[in-house]
Amino acid sequence: MNYQTFQPHPDLEALVKFYWTLEVPFDPNNQKQKIIPDGCIEMTFNLGDNIKRYISDSEFILHPCAMVMGQRTKSYYIEPVGHVNSFAICFYPYGFGNFVNTPLKNLADKETPVENLFGEIPAKELEQKIIQATDTQQRIEIIETFLLNKLNDNTTVENIVRTTVDALVSTNGSTPINTILKDDLSKRRQLERNFKKQIGISPKQLGKVMRLQAALKMLLNNNENLTDIAYESEYFDQAHFIKDFKEFTGITPKEFLGDESMALSTLFYK
Missing domain, CATH: 2.60.120.10 (Jelly Rolls)
Structure with missing residues (x-):
């Protein structure tokens, strides 16, 4: 490849x-x-x-x-x-x-x-x-x-969406949306509506994807143990990390490393 x-x-x-x-x-x-x-x-x-x-x-x-x-x-x-x-x-x-x-x-x-x-x-x-x-x-x-x-x-993306994405990017998706919006529920509803229109998925979904990306890079490049990766990626614990990983990939992190069908994804994320 x-x-x-x-x-x-x-x-x-x-x-x-x-x-x-x-x-x-x-x-x-x-x-x-x-x-x-x-x-x-x-x-x-x-x-x-x-x-x-x-x-x-x-x-x-x-x-x-x-x-x-x-x-x-x-x-x-x-x-x-x-x-x-x-x-x-x-x-x-x-x-x-x-x-x-x-x-x-x-x-x-x-x-x-x-x-x-x-x-x-x-x-x-x-x-x-x-x-x-x-x-x-x-x-x-x-x-x-x-x-x-x-x-x-x-067609410029509205500021509330851009600000939220920037906050998620800067923290690898680990910042809670309520923290970004300072618990303003009216902004939360506005953000959810505009996010799906201008980004395609919800803020929560994007945050989960970004956090997985950060964990994947550590898994592929640093050879750290799963507990360290979980905490550095700000999952609650190793079980939470594995649960999210399986949700997106269908397999566990250890299975991912030895799965030939993940060769292309491994190439992208390295």
Whole structure:
């Protein structure tokens, strides 16, 4: 697997986390790979062969060639049918809402064709430019021109949402929402409503995903024991950490480290 990340233009760095590319040569022995929620929305262009997403043990759908993957609230399996060659834009939780008027809760846990969000003709033109580009740098220039042209002050994410996301990011999702809002219940209702529209999931769900991300990185990179990881990630205890981990991945942290279907997720989080 060849996975690389690239930083965005300064004018977009507050909204775009990074760009990434992934190339995986075809191997008939390739297994399904489980993808874990990461709290971000991604726009992906498939430049290689089709990729399946499983909706049950045996049933699957094929990813659109140009799509937006909304916020994920659960893990899912994918499997390439041939050579993988992907180019993608990873947006911060409040990033993608600046480019579309569609409520982002409508995109959660599914793949939406780019043309459904930006119109058929502009989307097809963008997809063709991305496909015909000669290298990653040219693709980055193409998508950045597209995004900068789309950027519109009228779709800017409301301050209450941005402030909450910033607080969650800075504490790896461990800050209680009531603490951020200082127990103001009227703000809580407003936040819940705007968050689902502009981020795609609830503040609590995003916080749980971010905390899991921090724990995953420690698990993969520091080889600490589970109790230390649990407390450093501000779970109540090891049992609480394992419960949340299984909720998102379907397996325990120890099982994760030896599971070949987690190879792609391991690559992303290292």
